[in-house]
Structure formats: structure tokens, C-alpha cells
Amino acid sequence: MAGVAGPTRTPFARVSRDIIGALWDSDLRYRMMMLILLAVIGWAGVAWIYQIKYGMGTAGITHPVMWGVYITNFVFWVGIAHSGTLISAILYLLRSGWRTTINRAAEAMTIFAVMTAGLFPLIHLGRVWYFYFLAPYPNQRLLWPNFRSPLIWDFFAISTYFTISLLFWYSGLIPDLATIRDKLKGAHGLWGRFKEKLYGYLSLGWAGTDTQWRHYRRAYLYMAAIATPLVLSVHSVVSWDFAMAITPGWHSTIFAPYFVAGAIFSGIAMVITLSVPFRWALGLEDYITEYHYDNMGKLLLLTSLIVGYAYIAEYFMAWYSGDPVEWESFRWRALGDYMGPFVIMMTCNVIIPLLCFWRKIRRNIAALFVISIFVNIGMWYERFVIIVTSLAHEYSPGAWGLYKPSWVELSITAGSFAWFLFWFMLFAKTLPAISITEVKESIAEGVWSPGDKKEEA
Amino acid sequence: MHPAVAERLGVSTGDLVAVSSPHGQLEAPAFVYHGVRPDTVAIPIGQGHEHFGRWARGRGVNPLALLPAAADEASGATAWLTTQVALAVTGERVTLVSTQGSHDDLGREIAEVVSVGAAAEAEEQARQAIADEPGALVEAAEDADPKSPYRWGMAIDLSSCIGCSACVTACYAENNIPVVGAELCAQGREMAWLRVESYYEHLSEGEHGNGHVDAQAAEDESAVPHVVHLPAMCQHCGNAPCEPVCPVYATYHNPEGLNIQVYNRCVGTRYCSNNCPYKARRFEWFDYDFPFPLNLQLNPDVTVREKGVMEKCTFCVQRIMKARNDANAEGRDVSDGEVTTACAQTCPAEAIAFGNLRDPNSRVSRLARAGRAYHMLGELNTRPAVTYLKAVSRGSEEG
Numbered sequence: 129m130a131g132v133a134g135p136t137r138t139p140f141a142r143v144s145r146d147i148i149g150a151l152w153d154s155d156l157r158y159r160m161m162m163l164i165l166l167a168v169i170g171w172a173g174v175a176w177i178y179q180i181k182y183g184m185g186t187a188g189i190t191h192p193v194m195w196g197v198y199i200t201n202f203v204f205w206v207g208i209a210h211s212g213t214l215i216s217a218i219l220y221l222l223r224s225g226w227r228t229t230i231n232r233a234a235e236a237m238t239i240f241a242v243m244t245a246g247l248f249p250l251i252h253l254g255r256v257w258y259f260y261f262l263a264p265y266p267n268q269r270l271l272w273p274n275f276r277s278p279l280i281w282d283f284f285a286i287s288t289y290f291t292i293s294l295l296f297w298y299s300g301l302i303p304d305l306a307t308i309r310d311k312l313k314g315a316h317g318l319w320g321r322f323k324e325k326l327y328g329y330l331s332l333g334w335a336g337t338d339t340q341w342r343h344y345r346r347a348y349l350y351m352a353a354i355a356t357p358l359v360l361s362v363h364s365v366v367s368w369d370f371a372m373a374i375t376p377g378w379h380s381t382i383f384a385p386y387f388v389a390g391a392i393f394s395g396i397a398m399v400i401t402l403s404v405p406f407r408w409a410l411g412l413e414d415y416i417t418e419y420h421y422d423n424m425g426k427l428l429l430l431t432s433l434i435v436g437y438a439y440i441a442e443y444f445m446a447w448y449s450g451d452p453v454e455w456e457s458f459r460w461r462a463l464g465d466y467m468g469p470f471v472i473m474m475t476c477n478v479i480i481p482l483l484c485f486w487r488k489i490r491r492n493i494a495a496l497f498v499i500s501i502f503v504n505i506g507m508w509y510e511r512f513v514i515i516v517t518s519l520a521h522e523y524s525p526g527a528w529g530l531y532k533p534s535w536v537e538l539s540i541t542a543g544s545f546a547w548f549l550f551w552f553m554l555f556a557k558t559l560p561a562i563s564i565t566e567v568k569e570s571i572a573e574g575v576w577s578p579g580d581k582k583e584e585a
Numbered sequence: 586m587h588p589a590v591a592e593r594l595g596v597s598t599g600d601l602v603a604v605s606s607p608h609g610q611l612e613a614p615a616f617v618y619h620g621v622r623p624d625t626v627a628i629p630i631g632q633g634h635e636h637f638g639r640w641a642r643g644r645g646v647n648p649l650a651l652l653p654a655a656a657d658e659a660s661g662a663t664a665w666l667t668t669q670v671a672l673a674v675t676g677e678r679v680t681l682v683s684t685q686g687s688h689d690d691l692g693r694e695i696a697e698v699v700s701v702g703a704a705a706e707a708e709e710q711a712r713q714a715i716a717d718e719p720g721a722l723v724e725a726a727e728d729a730d731p732k733s734p735y736r737w738g739m740a741i742d743l744s745s746c747i748g749c750s751a752c753v754t755a756c757y758a759e760n761n762i763p764v765v766g767a768e769l770c771a772q773g774r775e776m777a778w779l780r781v782e783s784y785y786e787h788l789s790e791g792e793h794g795n796g797h798v799d800a801q802a803a804e805d806e807s808a809v810p811h812v813v814h815l816p817a818m819c820q821h822c823g824n825a826p827c828e829p830v831c832p833v834y835a836t837y838h839n840p841e842g843l844n845i846q847v848y849n850r851c852v853g854t855r856y857c858s859n860n861c862p863y864k865a866r867r868f869e870w871f872d873y874d875f876p877f878p879l880n881l882q883l884n885p886d887v888t889v890r891e892k893g894v895m896e897k898c899t900f901c902v903q904r905i906m907k908a909r910n911d912a913n914a915e916g917r918d919v920s921d922g923e924v925t926t927a928c929a930q931t932c933p934a935e936a937i938a939f940g941n942l943r944d945p946n947s948r949v950s951r952l953a954r955a956g957r958a959y960h961m962l963g964e965l966n967t968r969p970a971v972t973y974l975k976a977v978s979r980g981s982e983e984g
Binding site: 182183184185188189190191192193194195249252253254255256258259261262271272273274276277278279280283369372373374375452453456519522523524525526527528529530 | 685686687688689690691692693695769772773774775780782783784815817826829830831832833834850851852853854855856858859860862863864866867868869870871872891892893894895962965
């Protein structure tokens, strides 16, 4: 594929130009935004150091609610990480053409979300300086971690997911990196030559020969097939952190499918929330169109219905089981001290997404953007409700208690959003945010081409 | 004060109430409580000191200020019970700290009560069973290494417990438990390994689904529920929910059936506490100070824990170790009564018995086979080493 730029007026050339053109040049707005994000991350770092120095008591968690906002954030970010692999791997295997413009951003989101989620198990440790006790490393005391503990399963599930997602993302990037390298050929100045070298190394000598393409397509397909079960397994394992405990409100067989659906639900919502400002800022409106939002709206609706069903099924089982402890836990969840979060969760996750039944709303990007923000809020509260209300109201009424997050927890939560956005914004300016290769394939196959809104679809 | 009185005055827990008698006046925060007669207010004695220096200043009130100087004619003693007082609302509020979430056990097999008749019948059957099989062991005795001569256990008679909390104090002193103060207790950060919970005897009837005592309508003012005191600590379960969830084996089952917490190994995920149905585990939220001279009373046999680790009742493992070492040195097993926990040693009513469940003749084994014996939340199949003996109801028909 020597000379990708080729004839400048073909649609292929336009794709390269549009997508690569969005890179590197950062305006004042972008720099200010990055500065603000760095400031928030810095403040969260201060809060964490403060917590390490003075103890977990600086956070609001207490007896009996020993897990609070930190684990809520952990589950929330792992959930966000799910849409990436779903869109990339599962939709790839299903040959869904509409994924091509959002898969790169969604995969990047996955990786940054896992990077964010992975911090919280550390942040919530009472003695974070001994975090390596959780890893099965050889030591002279012959001590191993406890493989019966769901937290160890988490350790493996998350690290596996991160590795596979990273490799999958990177292998998808290789042809695009080569396109950029070719575009940069003969760049001037120290910075230009550095960029050329860097993208050259990262594209691993890609030359676009037929053999390379054949191997590449095979490898990508297999990686998609390997990544697919992980979409189901990772959040199932995270849900077992709760389902394996005997705590009423947690101990439930529905948790794995319920969490997986919730993860995809929140992940799709986050893709919508991020892609709307992102396509506008990078001038990629022609690439992510109503057609794509329509499809994402459908996925959002489907997963919302599954999540809503799970909420109802949980209540039905609590009542039908005849277990007074379980029933009291669920009654209190809806009507007790945490009624507010419960109502937010129900409204945002079950009622508001029903609007997606209307095609007009699904194709109205502003409306879908607002809905997706509600879903993000609702899914955060869902995890909060599950974790906090179950722990606060357990078997022993004498040990019931309440939990209120402290400034340390809120700062670190804000910092996690800033950390995630920081990486995402860095990505948007350094790597092609839309897969150049796959968009071109879509054009060639006649599935879709830039600017096409598929009104009649 | 009783909820009916509180309702008449329009006060709730924490409202400052002025109490006056012909002899004096004081102000104290109201604590609304079913366990007191509706025509009575109760004020604990022993607080309100004026001459004990800075630590005692501003703590509580001295109800002696309300009493007449002369002795009560009928009893010849100070008029503790016969002084009449008037109550007035002051409109101010203070934060009252309570370490108990709810006083209603919702019929959950926590604070069990039996009638006298049922208790007598059960005890008769149990005596018969012991006579038939004198060497039989209780089920909890199985949960230790088969080669171990010991399975440490405890039996607590709720009928004997008077709720004085001497056991709690003994536990604090023995195990170097930090005293954290009212502010942290209000956040739920009390560090007590052993707590005395109080539950109303009757409230569980027909009141499922309502966890809050203050919502209980005091329909019948004369109905004063009896209170059952329940010393609750780590149950040293044979099938402990805390053990499998720890990712680093910081909590595990030792060969003598104890549920052991290894402070050095604990990283502080706090999962064990979340999975403990008894909520017996405490977490070191901070590094707590023992300022001079309190450091001098620390027990040298017990670790002072650092921030970020989980801790809980150990059955005074340091005493067990010492007794076992002494016995081993003499080539014999630890005999009954040779080792006891700080709480059992201190209990003035001898409500707590500690010993070896593998010795069928030990006091704890005999009590564990009593007719009133039950396990707290036994339906969870945690196989606790602590056996409770149901309180015998002072009511008429409670079964």
C-alpha cells in the first residue's frame, strides 16, 4: 500500500485525510481542558496520599458498611470497559457493519476504563503497601493467595481482560499506524522526525502486502473470538465478589447475567456520552452519524430491558423465597434510608431508556446524549445501592448502620473520571480515533460510507 | 424514658430535657427506650464529676443532685426510686451515640426466649440425653483437627446475663483495644470485640418489616417489654463465612478450631467483615494512640494492631497458648477451668463459660448440651463454637 494518499479526490483519500487531519494540533480549548483534568487528578492523588498516611478512617466507610464508593467505582468502571470488547469483538464476529466508526474509540475506552477500575482495588486496601500479597509470587515462606476468594478471581479476570483488550486494540491499530507513518514520510524538524520514527516502530514494519493482510485478518478474527467469552466472564467474576458472599441482597444466582447486561448497558451509554462531544470536537460528524446512534440506541434499549427485568426478578425472588431476612433487606433498599439512590437507579436505568422505543429519539443525537448521561448516573447508583444497602442492613439488626462518603472518597471518585478522560483525550490526539482501514472496507463493500445517515434503514 | 412519655412531651432521642425535683435540677438528653416503665425516667449514676480533672469534665450529670438529703423512710436508704421529678423540654439537642442499630431482632434466631414451662421440659429432655450418652460431644466439637485434643468453645446463658458490660471492659483491657471516643463511635467505628446487644423480648411479634423501634406505636402504655442482653463476639464458626473470602489467608481455621486473624498477613480488603453475619469484625481505621500513662497498661502478650488491618475476638488466644505450653511442659492436656477468657473470668453472673468442647465433662460442653442451647443465626450453617442458652421469659406466655 505504498502511497496511501494516492489520488486526492477518491473517497479513500478523504477518509485518511479527515481522520489523520484530526490528530496532533491542539488548540487552547484542548490544552485548558487537559490542565483542568490534571489538576483534578493531582487533587485526587493528594487525597489518596492523605488516606494512606492517616488510615482508611479518612474515608466514610465504617462498620458495617466496609465497602462503599470505592468498590462502587470499581464495578462502575469495569462495567464501562465492557462495551469496547462487545462492539469490537462480538459485533465483528456478527459482521455488523455499523461498528466500524465507533469500535476504535470504544476499545480505547475499554482500556482506559480498566486502567481506572484497576486502581480501586488498590485504593480501597487498608494496607496498600502490601498489595503484592494478592499476587501468586514465589516467596520463601511458601505463602499463596487464597484461590477460593473471589477477590483473587477478580485479580486474574481483570488482568486477563486488560491484556487481551490491549492486544486486540493494538493489532487493530497496526494498519492505521502504518498509514500515518506513510503520511509522515519526510517530515521536517526534530519533532516531525521523532513522530515518524515512533509511528514507524509502532506499525511493526507493516507493508500492506497480501500475505500480511491475510495473516492479519486471520489473527484479528481469532483475537475477536478469544475476546468474546471475556465479555461474559469478566463481569460475571466481578458479580461473584457479591454473589459468593452470604450477605442478603448479594447472595443471588441472577448476579452474573444481571451484571453482564448492566455492564454492556453502562458501556454503551458511555460510548454515546463520549462520542457526541468527540465527533464534534474532531470534526468527524460525517463518520459517526444518526445511523450509528440509532443502532447504539437499540442496544441501549435492549440491555436496559434486561437490567429492568433483573431488578424485578430480584424482588420477586426475595418475596417468593419466603426468607424474611432477604425480604427485609429488599424492602429496606426501596423504602429505607437509601430510598433516594434507589429511586435514581430505577428512574435512570429502567424508565428513561424506554424513550429509545421511538425511532425519532434514537436518531436525535442530542436526545440520546442526554439519555446516555442519565444511564451513566443510574448505573453508578445501581452499584452504590447494591453494595451499600445490602451491607447496611444485614442479618444482625443490632449491627445495622449507615454510610456516608467522605471528601476523600468523593475527591478520588472525581479524580477517577478525570484520569479516564485524560487518557481518552490523549488518545484522541495521538491515534486515529476511527479505524481508517475498516471505514475504507465499509466503503468498498458498500455497507456504509461517510456522511451516510441511512434514513431509509 | 418510655416512648409514650416522649410522645407526650414531644421529644425524641437526643433532645435535652430539664429534670427537676424539689431538691434540685439538671439537664440531660432524652433516650427513648421501651425498656423503662412509662411513669419513670431513669438516669444512670456515676457521671457528672466535678473534681476528677480534665478527662471527667463535662461528662454526663449526677442524678444525686435530685435526691433529698434525708433517707427514704420505707427503705432506710437513699431515695433512688421514690423521688418524684418534673420534666420540661429545653428545645436544645445533643448528639447521642448508640452503638446498636436496632433493638428488634425481627424473630431472627438472635436473642431467643422461652417460657418457664418450655425451658423446664427441654432441660429435662437434655438431662435425660446426657444421662443416656454421657460421653457424647456437641456438633461444634467436630470442627477442629481430628488429632487435636481441643476444640475451644463458649457457652453464654442469656438468662444469667444482666447486661452490665463488665465483659466488654475486660476485653478492652486484655486485648489492647483502642477506646475511640464518641465521635468515631457515632460513625460506627467502635472497636469492641465483644459487644452487649439488647433486644426487646416481645417486639418481634407481628412487627416484621419494621426495623425501627421508634416507629413502634406504644399502644399499650403498661406493656413494658423485657430486654434480653446478648453478649456478641466472634462465634469462631466451624464453617466460617469470613475464611474463604480472604484473598491472602489472613483469616483461617487453626487446628484447635479457632478462627485466627493473622495481622501481619492482612491487607485490609475488609471482605471478611462484609461476609460475617454476626458483624463481629472490627477494622483499624486509624493508628490509635495510647497516650501516657495508658501505654503502661497495655497487655504485653497481645499485639497492638496498626492501621489497615482487621481484628476480632480471638477467644483470648494468648491465654490458651500459655495454658497449652504449661500443660505440654508437664506432658498433659489442658484441663477444664485451667484457661478462661477475660470476659468469662470477669462476668459477675458467671453467664459465660469457656472451655474445651472435646472434653464431654467440661462445663462448656455440658452447657452446650443444655435444653435451652441454640446457635445465633444457626440456620446459616456457620457451625458456631459459641452456644447461647435461651433466656427464660419473665412474661407469661412467651414461647
